[in-house]
Every structure is written in C-alpha cells, then in structure tokens.
Amino acid sequence: MSVVLAQETGRGPGLAPAGAKRRWTRLVLPVYSGLVLFYLVLPILVMILYGFNASGPKRVSFRWQGFSLFGYTHLFAKPDLTTALKNSLFIAVVSTVIASILGTLIALALVRYRFRGRGVSDFVLFMNISAPEIVLGASLLSLFVSFGVPRGILTIIIAHVMFNIAYVAVTVRARLAGFDRHLEEAAQDLGAGPWITFAKVTLPLIWAGILAGGLLAFALSIDDFVITNFNAGTTQTFPLWVYGAVKVGIPPQVFVMGTLIFGFGVLIALLNVVAQRRRA
Amino acid sequence: MPDVDVRLEGVTKRFGEVKAVDDLHLEIQQGEFFSLLGPSGCGKTTTLRMIGGFEEPSAGGISLGGGDVTNLPPYRRNVNTVFQSYALFPHLSIFENIAFGLRRKKVDRSEVQRRVKESLDLVDLPGFDTRKPTQLSGGQQQRVALARALVNRPRLLLLDEPLGALDLKLRKQMQLELKRIQQEVGITFLYVTHDQEEAMTMSNRLAVMRHGRIEQLDVPERMYESPATEFVAGFLGASNLLEGQILDRSSELANVGVAGGSTVRVPTARLDGQGPTVKVGVRPEKIKLEADEGDPPAGWNSVSGTLRVSTFVGVSHQYTVNGPADSTLTVYAQNLGAEPAPREGERVRLLWRPEHTFVVQPSAPLAEWEEEQ
Numbered sequence: 001m002s003v004v005l006a007q008e009t010g011r012g013p014g015l016a017p018a019g020a021k022r023r024w025t026r027l028v029l030p031v032y033s034g035l036v037l038f039y040l041v042l043p044i045l046v047m048i049l050y051g052f053n054a055s056g057p058k059r060v061s062f063r064w065q066g067f068s069l070f071g072y073t074h075l076f077a078k079p080d081l082t083t084a085l086k087n088s089l090f091i092a093v094v095s096t097v098i099a100s101i102l103g104t105l106i107a108l109a110l111v112r113y114r115f116r117g118r119g120v121s122d123f124v125l126f127m128n129i130s131a132p133e134i135v136l137g138a139s140l141l142s143l144f145v146s147f148g149v150p151r152g153i154l155t156i157i158i159a160h161v162m163f164n165i166a167y168v169a170v171t172v173r174a175r176l177a178g179f180d181r182h183l184e185e186a187a188q189d190l191g192a193g194p195w196i197t198f199a200k201v202t203l204p205l206i207w208a209g210i211l212a213g214g215l216l217a218f219a220l221s222i223d224d225f226v227i228t229n230f231n232a233g234t235t236q237t238f239p240l241w242v243y244g245a246v247k248v249g250i251p252p253q254v255f256v257m258g259t260l261i262f263g264f265g266v267l268i269a270l271l272n273v274v275a276q277r278r279r280a
Numbered sequence: 281m282p283d284v285d286v287r288l289e290g291v292t293k294r295f296g297e298v299k300a301v302d303d304l305h306l307e308i309q310q311g312e313f314f315s316l317l318g319p320s321g322c323g324k325t326t327t328l329r330m331i332g333g334f335e336e337p338s339a340g341g342i343s344l345g346g347g348d349v350t351n352l353p354p355y356r357r358n359v360n361t362v363f364q365s366y367a368l369f370p371h372l373s374i375f376e377n378i379a380f381g382l383r384r385k386k387v388d389r390s391e392v393q394r395r396v397k398e399s400l401d402l403v404d405l406p407g408f409d410t411r412k413p414t415q416l417s418g419g420q421q422q423r424v425a426l427a428r429a430l431v432n433r434p435r436l437l438l439l440d441e442p443l444g445a446l447d448l449k450l451r452k453q454m455q456l457e458l459k460r461i462q463q464e465v466g467i468t469f470l471y472v473t474h475d476q477e478e479a480m481t482m483s484n485r486l487a488v489m490r491h492g493r494i495e496q497l498d499v500p501e502r503m504y505e506s507p508a509t510e511f512v513a514g515f516l517g518a519s520n521l522l523e524g525q526i527l528d529r530s531s532e533l534a535n536v537g538v539a540g541g542s543t544v545r546v547p548t549a550r551l552d553g554q555g556p557t558v559k560v561g562v563r564p565e566k567i568k569l570e571a572d573e574g575d576p577p578a579g580w581n582s583v584s585g586t587l588r589v590s591t592f593v594g595v596s597h598q599y600t601v602n603g604p605a606d607s608t609l610t611v612y613a614q615n616l617g618a619e620p621a622p623r624e625g626e627r628v629r630l631l632w633r634p635e636h637t638f639v640v641q642p643s644a645p646l647a648e649w650e651e652e653q
C-alpha cells in the first residue's frame with residue numbers, strides 16, 4: 001500500500017555535473033537511491049517469497065522449507081483466519097467509505113468558510129494524527145466501557161472512522177488549496193444549482209484527492225493493530241489473528257493474503273495513475 | 281426608443297466598512313454595448329457580480345428585462361458571464377464546456393450538437409471540440425469562454441476584463457472580434473475594463489466609475505470631447521487644465537481669465553451652474569503650436585509658454601510646454617512635414633478653437649492606488 005504514497009514523491013536521480021575528476025560522484029545518488037529502495041522493498045519481497053513456502057504438518061515456518069503453491073491452493077483452509085480476513089476487509093471498506101465522506105466534508109468546510117472554531121478544528125485534526133495510537137485506543141476503550149457499549153465489529157468501525165477522518169481531510173484539503181472558486185461560479189452562471197455544481201464540477205476536480213485519502217484510510221484500517229486490539233472484544237481481525245499466531249508459527253496463507261492485499265493496492269494505485277494521465 | 285434591458289436603482293454594496301458600490305443608478309438598453317470604465321478598486325467587478333447574482337446588494341434593486349432579479353441566485357437569471365480567468369472546466373472537453381449550459385436546460389442532443397458547433401464557428405474555432413482547455417492558448421481559451429456563454433443566448437452578457445490577460449496585439453484583435461460578434465448576435469453586452477482605449481473603441485455608451493459611483497455616463501465621443509470632471513478628463517487621455525475666473529458670460533462665448541493674464545473663450549452653455557472659479561481644459565491634439573511672435577490670430581484661444589521637451593514619435597511630435605502659473609501643457613502635432621518644428625527653449629503660443637474648450641468640475645487628487653492601470 002505504500003506505493004500510493006511513493007507515487008507522489010517518486011523522481012529519478014538528477015543529472016550530476018560532467019567532468020572527469022568528479023565522475024565517481026555521479027554514482028553516489030543512484031547507489032544511495034538504490035539502497036534506500038531496496039531497504040523499503042525488502043519486507044515486501046520476503047512476504048511474497050514466504051507465500052510460496054512449503055508448510056509441513058507442523059505450523060512453524062519462519063524457516064524456508066522449499067517452494068510450494070500450498071498457500072495459494074489452500075488459501076481458505078483455516079476457517080478462523082478466513083473469518084478474520086473477512087472482518088478486516090468489511091471493517092476497512094465500511095470505515096473508508098464513512099471516513100472519506102466525513103473527511104471530505106470537513107476539508108470543504110475548512111477551506112471554504114471562515115467560521116468560529118475553524119482554528120480549533122484545524123488543531124483537532126493535527127492532534128488526531130499526531131496522538132499516539134495507544135492513547136487513542138485506550139481512551140476510546142474506556143469511553144465504550146463507561147457507556148456500556150459491547151465491543152465488536154461496530155466499535156472497531158467507530159474507532160477506524162475516528163482515526164481515518166483526519167487523514168482524508170488533510171489529503172483532500174491539499175487538493176482543494178489550488179481550486180479556482182470561479183469554476184463553481186461559472187457552473188452556477190450556466191444554470192447549475194448547488195447540487196449539480198457539486199456533482200459536475202467540484203467532485204470531479206477533487207476526486208483524485210478523495211481517492212488518495214480513501215486509499216490511505218483503507219491501508220491504515222486493514223493493518224491497524226493497536227487501536228483495534230483495545231476495542232475488538234472477541235472479534236478477530238487479520239492483524240489480531242496474525243499476532244496471535246506468531247507464538248505458534250505463521251502459516252503461509254497469511255503471507256499469501258498479505259501479498260494479495262498488497263497487489264490489490266498496487267493495482268488501484270496504477271489505475272489511478274493511468275486515469276490521471278488520460279485526464280491531463 | 282429601444283427597451284431598457286438592465287436597470288440598477290440605488291444599488292449599494294458594503295463589505296464591512298468599505299462601500300464598494302455606492303448608490304448606483306444605471307439603465308442599459310437592449311442590444312447595447314455598454315462599458316464600465318474605471319481605475320482598479322472602483323467597484324466595477326462588484327457591480328457586475330451583483331448583476332450576475334454572485335453578490336447580493338446591501339441596498340437597492342436590479343431588474344432584467346423588467347423583472348426584478350435582486351434576490352435571485354445566478355442559476356435563475358438569464359445572464360451569462362465571461363470571467364477574467366476564463367474559468368473553463370479543466371476536466372471537460374471544449375465541447376462539454378460549451379454544452380454545459382444547454383445540458384442544464386435539457387436541450388435535446390441534436391440541438392446541443394448543432395448549437396455548440398455553431399458557436400465554435402462564431403468564435404472562429406471550428407474543430408476544437410475534442411480538445412481540453414489546457415491544450416489551448418490564452419486567446420483560444422478566451423474565445424471558448426465567450427462561446428460557452430453565448431451559446432445559451434442570454435438576455436445579457438457580462439464581461440469582466442476579458443482581455444486583461446492577453447498581450448497587446450491579441451487584445452486589439454479581440455476587441456474588433458468582440459464588437460463583430462456582439463453585432464452579429466445582438467445580445468446586450470456589459471463590459472468592464474480599466475483600459476480607456478478599449479472602452480472607447482467598442483462601446484455604444486460608457487460610464488466612468490470612481491469610488492463606487494458613476495462620474496459620467498455618455499457616448500465615447502462626447503465623453504472624450506467634453507469630460508464632466510477633472511477625473512474623467514484625466515482618465516480618458518492626456519488633458520490640459522487651467523484654472524481661471526469667469527469674467528463675462530453674457531454672450532454665446534464666455535470669457536474666462538486664466539492665470540498668467542490670458543483670456544480663454546468657452547461656450548457659455550458649458551459653464552452652466554459653475555463659477556466664479558472654474559477649470560477649463562483642451563485635448564492635446566486640438567492645439568496648434570507656433571512661435572510666439574506678433575498678435576495671435578482672431579477667433580482662437582491663445583496661451584503662451586516655453587517649450588520644454590519635444591519628442592518625435594513618427595506620426596506626430598509630442599511637445600511639453602511650461603504654461604502660465606506653473607502649468608504643464610501637452611500638445612500633439614501631426615507630422616505633416618510642412619513647417620519647421622519649434623525647438624526646445626523657444627517661446628511658443630498654443631492656439632485652439634473656443635468650441636474645443638471644455639469645463640470640468642474639480643476632483644480630489646488621485647490616490648496612489650488608483651493610478652495603477
């Protein structure tokens with residue numbers, strides 16, 4: 001999922017100045033970049049590789065035991081793991097949709113209107129992003145406990161929406177900063193009411209920002225452990241199950257599922273890039 | 281008498297302490313090309329935005345074709361706007377940009393096709409329909425913005441400095457083009473600009489604004505030949521102003537004694553309601569410059585001075601003369617090549633016909649922010 005972010009900053013190394021004396025310096029930047037990229041990509045490569053690990057009758061598999069497609073052919077062989085993954089996907093989709101809508105609306109309000117409490121709202125977003133997860137998770141739990149809310153999928157969704165709104169809002173707001181208000185006036189001038197104006201002009205123009213924010217939210221939700229762990233009750237999610245399995249050994253299915261989620265993220269990011277290219 | 285298309289009655293707009301538009305009264309006729317001219321910050325855009333429906337007046341009323349629209353939102357007014365920034369929708373093709381208004385009115389598909397094509401022809405951009413706005417030059421985007429507005433056949437078209445972002449040559453060309461298109465479609469144009477030449481070239485009538493008020497409203501020729509105030513005189517071109525006392529207003533031409541002892545004759549009707557101290561003026565191209573020898577010819581106004589600067593501009597000479605009472609006077613003389621040009625430092629005489637003399641009401645001096653044009 002980190003590809004989504006990498007796409008924003010990805011630039012090839014610049015040209016170094018010519019000259020025989022300094023020829024070796026030309027290599028510094030490419031080598032450095034290569035090393036950093038390798039560092040970033042290594043865990044992903046290991047994950048993909050271990051998806052092909054042969055798993056014996058025993059579950060311990062931190063060691064390479066030979067190539068096998070067992071993880072793929074028996075992907076759903078562990079019912080509790082499958083349930084955990086389904087829960088995670090459901091929570092991620094629902095919380096992403098809700099957080100994207102709410103976050104976009106907050107971003108619009110913050111950019112468009114000067115209202116009392118605007119500065120405070122800004123600060124709250126910043127705090128939400130910078131506060132340690134463990135504190136958010138613990139305080140949310142005590143809130144649920146004191147109001148007697150039973151922990152389960154619902155409380156996990158509430159928690160995920162809570163930490164995702166700020167990320168969406170910040171991403172969409174960046175997109176809105178360069179937005180020409182005259183475009184909306186032009187739409188109204190041409191006979192479009194407020195809703196049509198939003199649907200035909202505003203939304204298409206900030207859509208890329210909402211999509212980026214949504215992908216980020218999805219990525220944060222699907223692998224959140226700390227906050228989820230506080231508010232899950234007996235419900236299992238993918239990260240919670242994997243954490244629990246570490247002590248007894250991780251089956252290859254986990255790596256396969258991780259690979260598939262990662263592949264799905266890459267696919268969406270690529271589609272996004274292609275769509276933007278075609279639009280420009 | 282053509283119908284009144286737009287009527288503003290006592291329209292005022294306040295932004296906090298600032299009165300952007302102050303008790304404005306204005307009537308624009310059906311099919312007219314009308315310009316609002318004035319320095320930056322005088323309230324032109326605000327006036328236009330109130331007519332378009334983007335700002336609500338603090339007081340007063342606006343009617344279009346007889347119907348009150350003061351409180352209607354923009355999408356309920358039969359008015360379209362050409363924005364200074366063009367405001368083309370970057371995510372839509374040129375075709376969809378132009379079709380935007382028609383689609384809102386649920387015009388059927390073949391009719392949309394036909395009218396979009398027709399308006400692309402009108403602005404001389406046939407075959408551009410599949411492009412995106414970013415693939416067009418500034419001048420082409422400007423034309424698309426115009427087509428997008430005109431295709432809706434509005435009652436009134438508002439244009440806010442639409443040529444401001446173009447270079448001089450393209451601007452001149454577009455001025456003529458705009459005028460042609462306006463005559464072709466017969467829609468009322470309300471045009472905002474701070475460029476006096478542009479306003480005079482294109483308009484049937486124009487109003488000069490200052491501090492949110494209209495200083496003068498007239499046809500271009502009369503506005504130029506007899507500006508009502510010092511401000512208008514200065515804004516519409518170089519003008520030579522002299523302060524004086526009315527000596528005699530009993531006949532058709534009144535005598536005004538200006539500083540330095542000369543007497544300037546003015547058509548008495550222009551002194552209406554003014555005096556005893558007045559400011560009289562004359563445009564630089566109306567003045568004949570000659571050596572200050574002997575008596576001035578009868579029937580001409582004459583003022584003497586010293587020639588300070590002589591500039592050769594090709595088609596003309598531009599002279600700067602130190603006149604009476606520290607005044608600086610400007611003269612444009614067509615380069616006919618007949619007489620030898622007077623030299624710098626010489627005593628000269630400025631001659632002009634009495635009927636070319638205008639009388640202005642004094643204005644407060646221009647603030648610094650008003651002079652940037």
Ligand SMILES: Nc1ncnc2c1ncn2[C@@H]1O[C@H](COP(=O)(O)OP(=O)(O)O)[C@@H](O)[C@H]1O
Binds near residue numbers: 295299319320327
């Ligand atoms: N939205 C606004 N808020 C506050 N002041 C404004 C606003 N719009 C315009 N003004 C002020 O009103 C005055 C007239 O502005 P404007 O109509 O844009 O002038 P022009 O178009 O002639 O340059 C200016 O002093 C400007 O600062």
Ligand SMILES: [Mg+2]
Binds near residue numbers: 321
């Ligand atoms: Mg303006």
